[in-house]
Amino acid sequence: MPEIPDFAAAASLIADPARALMLTALLDGRALPAGELAYAARISPQTASSHLAKLLSGGLVSVETEGRHRYYRLAGGDVAEALEHLSLLGPEQPVRRKAISGKARELRHCRCCYDHLAGQVGVAVTQGLVEYGYLVAVADKQFHITAAGAAWFRSIGLDVDALKPTARGLARQCLDWTERSHHLAGPLGVNLLSVMCNLGWLRRAKESRAVQVTPKGWIELRRQLGIDPVSSLAA
Incomplete structure (x- = not known):
């Protein structure tokens, strides 16, 4: 045989x-x-x-x-x-995907996931932190904070050394339910959202989990992490 x-x-x-x-x-x-x-x-x-x-x-x-x-x-x-x-061996077949409502689109763009930043903006911020060498993805769904990362966080008013890790870690990879990519969670993610709101980069909605990026926020996100507002809004 x-x-x-x-x-x-x-x-x-x-x-x-x-x-x-x-x-x-x-x-x-x-x-x-x-x-x-x-x-x-x-x-x-x-x-x-x-x-x-x-x-x-x-x-x-x-x-x-x-x-x-x-x-x-x-x-x-x-x-x-x-x-x-x-x-490449056959004709292209379109992928069937569900349509989303206006409210769902708003939440997909930028929202709170429990107490940290999520959605397209949350994923873009996390990817920017990785691309700039401030975070490194490691095993067990964790992020390692580099020396350059600790210095960057301090520059925006976030002292990494003062944060206390939970049982799930200090900087955790959380799978975003709309983007299906990881965003930053854990104490670092929680405090980063708080600092960005205090700096006037982000504004949380009062009656939903939606988060708005302010004009100042887009300027700083582009300057600090190379995040383009158009790309972060892409479907």
Whole structure:
């Protein structure tokens, strides 16, 4: 009996139309819940769970738990690269995504997640902190604060050394439920939101979790972290 190629199992998983649509929905790098992947693949949540179990077992996706929710993402860059190459072999298939309301769009743009900054702006701030070398993503969903980062936080009035870590850490990676990327949580995230509000960069809404970036805030976010207000508003 001829030896079966190593890629045969993975190819059989990808070959299923529903699983192919679910994998395509994950190509943008975000982590998505099973319900959203079910919608993208036009299948029931129960069927989606069965497919996701197979993709997990086959090593094509990984799962991340945030509270009561489970989010799925591609297992790695090699999986994304393979899918991108395979997509060139056939006509492009649009990914089905749910439309969002005006209020949901406002919350997606910028909001409080419990007591720290979230949404597109929260993710952009976190990415800026990483790109400028102020934070480094490490194991166990934590961020390491670099010496340059501690100096930057002090420059805006936040003394990192005075913060007390909780059981979950000082600077934690929290998966954003709309952006499916991580934003900054933990005592550092809580105090950063407070400082940005005190500086007049951000303004919290009184009757919702929405947060507004002030004109001064956009100027400072661009100057301090290279954040463009247009890119942070992109869908």
